[in-house]
Amino acid sequence: AQSVTQLDSQVPVFEEAPVELRCNYSSSVSVYLFWYVQYPNQGLQLLLKYLSGSTLVKGINGFEAEFNKSQTSFHLRKPSVHISDTAEYFCAVIRGGYNKLIFGAGTRLAVHP
Amino acid sequence: NAGVMQNPRHLVRRRGQEARLRCSPMKGHSHVYWYRQLPEEGLKFMVYLQKENIIDESGMPKERFSAEFPKEGPSILRIQQVVRGDSAAYFCASSPNVGVSNLNTEAFFGQGTRLTVV
Numbered sequence: 001a002q003s004v005t006q007l008d009s010q011v012p013v014f015e016e017a018p019v020e021l022r023c024n025y026s027s028s029v030s031v032y033l034f035w036y037v038q039y040p041n042q043g044l045q046l047l048l049k050y051l052s053g054s055t056l057v058k059g060i061n062g063f064e065a066e067f068n069k070s071q072t073s074f075h076l077r078k079p080s081v082h083i084s085d086t087a088e089y090f091c092a093v094i095r096g097g098y099n100k101l102i103f104g105a106g107t108r109l110a111v112h113p
Numbered sequence: 114n115a116g117v118m119q120n121p122r123h124l125v126r127r128r129g130q131e132a133r134l135r136c137s138p139m140k141g142h143s144h145v146y147w148y149r150q151l152p153e154e155g156l157k158f159m160v161y162l163q164k165e166n167i168i169d170e171s172g173m174p175k176e177r178f179s180a181e182f183p184k185e186g187p188s189i190l191r192i193q194q195v196v197r198g199d200s201a202a203y204f205c206a207s208s209p210n211v212g213v214s215n216l217n218t219e220a221f222f223g224q225g226t227r228l229t230v231v
Contacts, residue, residue, distance in 0.1 A: 049219060099220040
């Protein structure tokens with residue numbers, strides 16, 4: 001079975017500082033990996049995804065993530081955060097042959113001025 | 114092209130009542146997924162439906178919960194005899210295709226229905 005672990009439930013950071021949100025997955029087969037962002041009282045918006053090819057994936061809003069197969073990780077990074085990046089971030093994997101997403105518990109990013 | 118529409122956005126029910134949550138997928142999408150988000154937790158998969166078919170309901174509680182996606186109209190998630198533990202945000206997502214080869218079309222999420230059982 002696949003599972004997703006987000007190692008940090010909350011990450012506080014100052015504006016313009018870099019940030020890394022960690023995600024590890026467990027799977028015995030090839031996986032497809034996603035990061036979603038959820039703003040307060042909103043639905044989920046796709047930030048980026050890894051399906052195949054280059055292990056460094058660039059997404060919207062200046063975010064990027066690197067797929068590391070040997071460490072089974074897919075950490076999300078941004079070199080300089082803004083107040084508007086304050087939100088909950090979810091890592092997810094696809095299970096099965098369709099868009100059945102298995103989510104991590106989420107990481108709450110709080111950007112302070 | 115409107116996104117995934119869920120209604121109502123907020124729903125309050127007393128214990129023992131029924132809750133009906135609606136999801137209209139994006140135009141051209143024929144696949145619907147329901148997820149539940151409990152407070153301080155991630156989203157948990159509940160059910161995957163295509164038009165008139167339930168494909169995967171492995172995340173649905175065995176009792177009181179049901180889902181449908183009729184040929185015409187929105188997908189409905191129905192919770193009978195609600196209890197306080199059903200209080201959560203319920204999200205619907207839709208996609209046009211299935212299969213690994215079509216994963217470039219990701220699932221799009223609605224804004225959710227927040228159910229409160231009092």
